[in-house]
Every structure is written in C-alpha cells, then in structure tokens.
Amino acid sequence: MPELRQNLATKEWVIVSRERAKRPEQFKTEKVKKELPSYTETCPFCPGNENKTPYETYVLKRNEEWKVRVVPNKFAALSSGGSLERRIEGLTRWMSGVGIHEVIIESPLHNVSIATLPQGDVGDVISVYKNRYLTASNDPRVKLVTIFRNHGESAGTSLEHPHSQLIATPVVPSHIRYRIEEAMRYYDDHGECVFCSMLSNELKVKERIILETVSFVSFVPYAALSPFHTWILPKRHIASFAEISDVEVEDLALNLKTTLAKFFYGLSNPDYNYVVRSLPIQERECEYYHWYISIVPRLTETAGFELGSGMFINISVPEENARFFREVKVE
Numbered sequence: 225m226p227e228l229r230q231n232l233a234t235k236e237w238v239i240v241s242r243e244r245a246k247r248p249e250q251f252k253t254e255k256v257k258k259e260l261p262s263y264t265e266t267c268p269f270c271p272g273n274e275n276k277t278p279y280e281t282y283v284l285k286r287n288e289e290w291k292v293r294v295v296p297n298k299f300a301a302l303s304s305g306g307s308l309e310r311r312i313e314g315l316t317r318w319m320s321g322v323g324i325h326e327v328i329i330e331s332p333l334h335n336v337s338i339a340t341l342p343q344g345d346v347g348d349v350i351s352v353y354k355n356r357y358l359t360a361s362n363d364p365r366v367k368l369v370t371i372f373r374n375h376g377e378s379a380g381t382s383l384e385h386p387h388s389q390l391i392a393t394p395v396v397p398s399h400i401r402y403r404i405e406e407a408m409r410y411y412d413d414h415g416e417c418v419f420c421s422m423l424s425n426e427l428k429v430k431e432r433i434i435l436e437t438v439s440f441v442s443f444v445p446y447a448a449l450s451p452f453h454t455w456i457l458p459k460r461h462i463a464s465f466a467e468i469s470d471v472e473v474e475d476l477a478l479n480l481k482t483t484l485a486k487f488f489y490g491l492s493n494p495d496y497n498y499v500v501r502s503l504p505i506q507e508r509e510c511e512y513y514h515w516y517i518s519i520v521p522r523l524t525e526t527a528g529f530e531l532g533s534g535m536f537i538n539i540s541v542p543e544e545n546a547r548f549f550r551e552v553k554v555e
C-alpha cells in the first residue's frame with residue numbers, strides 16, 4: 225500500500241508510492257549533456273566579455289583576476305531603483321515592483337559547476353552569497369532574500385555559464401509566511417526549533433543521511449517531495465544564512481560540493497534547482513526558524529494532481545535514495 229508522510233517543519237504531505245517506485249539507479253539522466261568548452265566567445269559571463277553585463281555590484285578577486293562577479297540581472301524581475309509604494313483601491317492591492325535581482329557568476333570558467341569546482345572556489349561562491357545576502361537584507365524595502373541556482377535546461381536556466389541568482393522581494397509570500405508560523409507554533413508547543421528536532425532525529429536514525437561534515441548535514445527528508453529531494457542543514461541553530469561564520473562557509477563548501485558531486489556522478493549530472501531558505505538578518509535572534517538549503521533535482525515531471533492538490537507523489541523511497549548516495553564515490 226502507498227503511504228502518506230508529512231514533513232514536520234513544512235507540514236507538507238507527500239504520497240510515497242512504493243509500488244510505482246523506481247530503483248535509485250533508474251533515475252540516472254539519459255539525456256547526454258554536451259561537453260562544454262572552458263571559454264565561449266559569445267558568452268556574456270566569460271572573461272573578456274565583462275562589458276556585456278551591466279555594472280558590477282561586487283567582485284571577488286584573487287591575484288588581480290576575478291573569481292566571482294556579481295552583476296544586476298539584465299532582465300531583472302524587480303527594479304532596484306525607486307521607493308516602495310503601496311496602494312489599496314477597492315478590492316485591488318498594488319505595490320511598486322522594487323527589489324533586487326542579481327546574478328552571481330561563480331567562476332571565470334564556462335564549463336564548471338559547484339560539483340566540479342575545487343572546495344576553495346565553492347567557499348568563495350558561498351562567501352559572496354553571504355555578502356550579497358547581507359547587503360540585500362539591509363535594504364529597508366526588502367522583506368525576503370532568496371538565493372537560488374538553476375542547473376540545466378529543465379531547471380529553467382538559459383545560460384550555460386555557472387551562475388546563481390539572488391532575488392530580494394518587498395513582500396513575504398504566503399507559503400513562506402505559513403511555514404514561519406508553523407515553526408513558531410512548534411516552538412510554542414515543544415520549546416525547541418522544529419528543524420533542530422528534525423536534525424537530531426535524522427542523526428539518530430541515520431538511514432536518510434547522505435553526508436555529515438563538521439557543521440552541516442545533508443539528508444533526504446523523511447517526507448521528501450520528489451526523488452532525491454535533499455536538505456542541507458547547519459548543525460548550529462541559526463535562523464539567518466547571513467550569520468554563517470567563516471569556518472562554517474568552508475565546511476558548507478565541502479558539504480554542498482560533495483552532495484552535488486553525488487548527484488553528478490551517481491545520477492549522471494541531472495538538472496536541479498537549489499534554494500537557500502532563510503530569514504533576513506533582522507530576524508537572526510529568532511529561536512524557532514533555522515536556515516537551510518533545499519536541493520530539488522528535476523528527475524520527474526509534475527502535473528495536474530500536484531497543481532490541484534499541492535501534494536506530491538514521490539516515486540522513490542527516501543531511505544533508498546540516501547543509501548544510494550552514501551555509496552556513490554566522488555572523485
């Protein structure tokens with residue numbers, strides 16, 4: 225019989241369909257990805273083409289060469305200029321579309337990704353995430369900062385060159401607000417952060433753990449919404465990503481890179497999205513929320529049922545996914 229599982233923190237239910245479940249190795253991407261060159265003349269993010277992007281908002285250099293560049297998105301979803309205005313007219317609510325939309329170019333090389341970059345370079349990318357997160361958080365118009373990475377066409381990327389994005393919005397969307405309220409409710413009932421509870425349980429039962437490093441744990445959540453859906457949580461209770469320490473940045477680089485290398489080698493470089501879920505810096509003292517990274521590989525299609533019910537059907541078993549990843553050797 226299929227089973228329903230609920231994620232303690234997000235309250236989302238998922239149908240884990242054991243009968244329809246595929247074995248982990250059946251999720252290997254069959255689509256052959258073309259070999260990319262390390263430099264492409266027409267790529268706006270490759271060195272030498274810096275004038276094809278708008279001004280830099282931040283740049284990290286080593287030995288006079290840039291390692292990570294941050295530029296405004298040329299087709300920004302929100303405008304960085306202008307003031308925040310709200311209007312309520314009858315039944316309509318309106319706000320000016322202000323916010324921040326940046327592109328974080330992760331490397332001068334065209335053909336690398338987080339899974340294949342050296343750990344030190346991944347650390348550079350994460351420290352730039354932190355810098356941009358802090359800067360965006362301190363903009364008084366901003367209520368939520370989202371850092372995300374789209375890898376591959378089915379994850380929605382239009383440019384091959386390795387990059388992440390940051391979007392800072394002037395509102396907190398309702399589903400995020402709901403999660404925050406649920407986390408608050410759990411804290412009221414149990415006197416502990418729901419994510420800390422979840423993490424200590426995962427470390428106790430061990431069967432869904434992918435990788436434990438000094439400060440971070442990557443695991444397939446008990447109620448993973450889709451095959452190989454993965455969370456990376458800091459062991460230290462921190463509500464805001466902006467509070468990550470330098471030592472933790474290095475350890476996250478190791479954990480994130482190794483976890484993504486397991487996707488890369490174990491599932492033949494599938495398309496994926498990851499998102500950093502965090503409260504803004506102003507909420508850093510918050511005892512009930514805990515920042516984390518959610519990785520969602522694009523291995524299955526979502527359709528009408530998911531759209532209609534908001535509920536997912538996972539055609540794999542989280543414990544089997546984690547065991548498979550634990551056994552994947554990364555180079």
Ligand SMILES: [Zn+2]
Pocket residue numbers: 263264267268269270333334385
């Ligand atoms: Zn490029």
Ligand SMILES: [Zn+2]
Pocket residue numbers: 417418419420421460461462512513514
């Ligand atoms: Zn916590």
